[in-house]
Amino acid sequence: MSDDNTRLDLYRRGFLTAAGAAAGGAALTGVTSATPGRSPGAKEDEVLVGVSAAADEVAGEVAKHVPGNAEVVHVNGKLRYVAVKFPSQASEVARENFIEAITSNRHVKYAETNETFESLEVPNDPRYDDQYADQMVNAPTAWDTTYGDSSVTVAVVDQGVKYDHPDLDGNVGSDEGHDFVDSDSDPYPDSMSDEYHGTHVAGIAAAETNNGEGVSGIGNSTVLSGRALSESGSGSTADIADAIQWAADQGADVINLSLGGGDYTSTMKNAVSYATDNGSLVVAAAGNDGSGSVSYPAAYSECLAVSALDPDESLASYSNYGSDIELAAPGTNVLSTWTDDGYDSISGTSMATPVVAGVAGLTLAAHDLTNAELRDHLKATAADVGLSSDEQGSGRVDAGDAVTTEPGDGGGGDGSTTSSVSGSLSGYWDGTCYSYGFEYSDPSRVVLELEGPSNADFDLYANDGTGSCPSTSSYDYRSWSTDSQETIAIDDPDTSTELHLLVDSYSGSGSYTVTITEYE
Template sequence: MSKKLEIIFILLVLCVSVDAKNFQNFEFVPNEFIIKLSPDTKIITPNSSFTGIIEIDDILSKMAIDDISPVVPYKKNLDPSLPDINRIYRIRYSVNISPDKAAEKFHNLDYVIYSEPRYIQYETTVPNDPYYSNQWHLPVIDASQAWNTTTGDTSVIIAIVDDAVDLDHEDLADNIFTNWVEYHGTDGVDDDFNGYVDDIHGWDFAENNNDPNPVIDNQDHGTHVSGCASAVTNNGIGVAAPGWKCKILPLKFSNDNSGSLSGDAAAAIIYAADMGAALTNNSYGGGGFSNYFLDAFHYAYELGTLSITSAGNSDENELFYPAGYNSVFSVASTASGDYKSGFSTYHLSVDISSPGSGILSAYPNNDYASASGTSMASPVAAGVAGLIKSQFPDLTANELAVRLSATADNIYDINSEYYLLLGSGRVNANNAVTYTNNQFNTIPVRMALANFSASDLLHGNGDSSFDPGETIDMDISLNNYSIMGSENVNVYLTSADSRI
């Protein structure tokens, strides 16, 4: 699902103004960073203190290294077309240096593909009245009509990558995924040989154990998100959810001391793909671009797992991560009446919109509450995607994303100021499971200027001054955010200068 398109033009003068903003204040997981080494390096075993590469180890020797370990268990016979996740390592150290500065020391070294800090994520929720009890969003997305076609399938797994999930909640328990090989296996043994011992109901990627349940009070986000996607439906209790019968795979990555989202979400995404999840829901964000996250999402995408992400709660036109990666599906939020939620981020990278204001769902300890945010919009869309996968089980990740996008309801008549910035429209569950390919809506092309340069060296007089009648070479790169890719696109260049 490439969203990158480069076009080179030779034309007359063009004046372009680009305004870039950075709204993020980054926080890093302390005393560790990620490094990826080239394919010609030997695999480093877990709990090592050196890499065996002289120029790398020379720098590491000054950092009081505590541990060098692969980020995920070794994958034997890894398909060479996939990202080489076997050579991504987590390095923990003791010296007093920030992770971004530590990682910089390895930039541009031989054998180093990238080195970077790990960003602490944050949830994309705006709390609201906890007693709000109307699931207004399900009629809006035509859920009941969709359930006449399919009520989901227990073979469809939606991985919830979040702070924690209450496995025993009365309205979630029957939909929690069970790894039956480990369930019927031997305690303390990795019965399914996936590198995770006794992972019966998911994994905790912060505490590195097999219990993704909440431990402290503020670990309530993932339980609510799980209920938005696939609470048990038609059971006479609690709430309903689009996914109905689809299974929830809980993947926790918040630590149990403060609830900070400092665990390894990227490793959780890789795990979800390896476990056969059709979808991951990622209702969090923070930090900037990460090659490690990009590798994880691309790995999952190539294995057939579509990663759905919340677009952010900034009420700004900005690129937000992880929603901005080119192999994920970004979801903005709508309120009653299909208006953009007042908090929702909007951007050309948004693929679709979904209800996210005042969404009633499960809370820990058999409770229920209403919450707002793109954190809620994303799992509602993920639940609909679960219905699609149940009805069309052979769809690839890209085909699933296209069907979700191409069956949405157009909401730009009442959101005209956000044209193309809320994706293809608001998700419609019934359309998604009933439309034939011939009924698909046209998905608008969403492109933005990435880079621009102009020169008169090749076909002009070479004086770097653009003179009347002079031919100028221009290099223009466009980011193509359209989910289906784009062919036969006409690009028109204009200038505010009347002399051109």
Template sequence: MSRALGSALAGGALLLLLPGGGSASPAVTRIVVGYTERGYACAPAFEQELGADVIGKIVPLRADVLRFDSSESASVLSLLHADPRVRYAEVDGIVRALRVPNDEFLPTQWSVTKTHAEQAWDLSTGSSQVVVGILDTGTDPGQPDLGGKLVAGYDYVNNDQDPSDDNGHGTAVAGIVAANSDNGIGVAGYCWACRLMPVKVLDADGTGFASGLAQGIVWATDHGARVLNLSLGTPVDDLTLTAAAQYAWLHGALVVAAAGNESSPTVDYPAALPNVLSVAASDQSDRLYAFSNSGARVAAPGENSTTGRGSTYVSFLGTSSAAPVVSGIAGLAFSLVPGATPAQVKQAIETTAVPIAGVVNGRVDAYATLHTLAPALAQPGTPAPGRAAPESTPAPATGGTRTGAPARRTKVVTGRVRQGRNASVVIATGAGLLRAAVTVRQGGRARIAIRLLAGRSAVASARGAGRARLRAEVRARRYRLLVSTTSRKPLTFTLTISYPNGGA
């Protein structure tokens, strides 16, 4: 039977699947054999009797990948199906992926606003202890926005330890999940501090074997990934993939998978498997894109600006682009509540989604997810792991003595910065005057700077020796204040912000 996996990618197209040791050849057939517990102990001798070439082993699943001459495949399958030591035997099929979109970078990260990610970042920007596995075409280690983000991975296409990206799809996926943020270049990933584990299961053409994907899922789980992003799919069910996804779930990893780009009323596999969080692609109006498969558990923005190979950036469209949005939010959730289980994170994402047509639960909301997991933290001025932590949050005071003057809030935070590592605070203001002052608490008269950003546009900035102040007229919207320094030594600072109350 054919088991094509295709990556749910750009332009409403279907794509990827995974390799597990070499390219396919019409002269040979790959068969994946799942054994009983007793049968697996006898597998080496049994496979030798069959004259099989063993090209892969998935020990936790008691499954081996065997290679035979194509002329023998029908008789071998009949023999395997009749053997009581064999639970299942399937042909390991392949599928080819479409090309990755390579449009020039468009600075329109509406996805972040739609999912309330900026508000979520007030609670957590992630943790370096949380690793997200990117099971894809690999990841480009030379992409500057992914610098310092990658942990050791594996290449199941070439069976080596160099999971470099020779396609571009995996690098684009990785950037949405966890591109470096507050570094003055490129794009912002959803989980700023999370690290990425590249597991190459697709070749340069975006094709691979189902057995390779299963191997990758088990490997990433065993090596500590808490979230596994699968921006790929096949319309055909697969017993080995089913076992691999269940293995991840039982060992503490949440699998997130693209729903597919075939405009189908059903989702692809492995997105359709039990305990896998399936993701459709929605637009700015909270409608599913016409190419997106429907019936997924949730939807997420399907157009994201992200990292390309080298130093490039791309606008990435498809369910392959939507899935890493959810993986990034899951990374934030595990960062905020390290003891959470995959079931708890999956439930939080699903139950807080904003209802829209075409999916079971709705379009994901990053802030609502974190609020549900840790409601006590979801208050104005709450410390965010790895970020500037509020020192105190005085109660709102009236702004002036005039009747009808808008209420004001004062937010005081402390944090640490050094050259190349900024601190960030997100606030929601009403219309009026904003004042901000930053003071170096340790470091004397070291240079310190503060910037007020609306989206990616700078509204105001100030810098000085030991302290800096800024004033700006603001509108009712969300703003971000960035504190930075040229000091190579870490500096402790206090930031005081007074602004018209906007509800946060």
């Protein structure tokens, strides 16, 4: 596409939304400490309230509407949400009434229950005598070029990691983590017998390789441990979202989410959007229901969804599948580090996901790539194992090809083209719609990125294949966070008509830039 944006046809219109005039924006803060006594793991008595960036402050905007039997127990200033806790004896109706009332506030973007997510491993007693997963993804070929680089970071948002395991202590440090379950700086597991999942996941991605001991991880990346699941294997939306935001702020190149089971939530969506916007590749487990739909958070477009394979490269019976799958990896009976300082084999999409995360880290040791370029390169170099695209996505991840193939050089289409357009919105009534003609005849992916003012709340909507402009109530895709930094990613877009996108002011005014990137 040419730089003068001649294909970006502009027209303006006004959509009346529920928001009012903008207020002055306050400086964003990080994650606050949780209120003492806030329980670990699932938090079913809490409601998460998202506050627009046009509000003066996050907690204050919510606190004045909290009923007397409830209290604000947690605030995340960067993701702009507040957790409101109701007493355990409060009825579900009381929480629903609060949600209905608080969402009538012009600065409240959403309110939702604090969903529970769980680790996605399937216990299995049989143990392999050797590691087949590394060989299946051709890691030895990659190791001829690099064993990885400690400057590359892979964040494991999961249970705690036993960072003093003899096969992890060189790649995981006690000072490179945070515990969001117990609200402290030490992500060490609370129970060695029950809390093994995070240690196993970390070992798959980054157990010490070529150190003459134990097993080999995919590569020698540095592991950041964000403990967001308790020893029971469950965790709340808020704890996981906070851990994702923290990992992105630490500069994580890759964030591994071997968890799922909850529904769509705006809080989690905003967290993975935040991480993506800040340069992290978010890799997530497809789910273990054996169903034809991918579970959240893997189903968010920001996440690279991974299905699990058996040792014969057939789809594992437990693995979810569907159109959101992007890559497959070995997940059945994967041998890795254990909390008794030894090793064990378990199965699940939880195990397949760190294989991909580890390959991503290994690839970054060989190539300087953005998160979008890395995602595209991993898919372009994946191996077709004869499954449908709903089962394998682009194929089984291949470390050898990902490391040894130069991006854009015979990798199956690593090229990209970028264009941008700038504009301004006057207030909550204002919006601008653009039409975009595709540069490639059959792009694998198109990414729309909105960069707007920090003291306003702009949203991004898109339609593909319809030939018409979206509205705030009718659209194919939406990015609707509490600030003006929005991203929409569309895999295999419909190029039969022009792409249409809408920049809308939920609240506030100012200038913005929209960047559109197509990938071959």
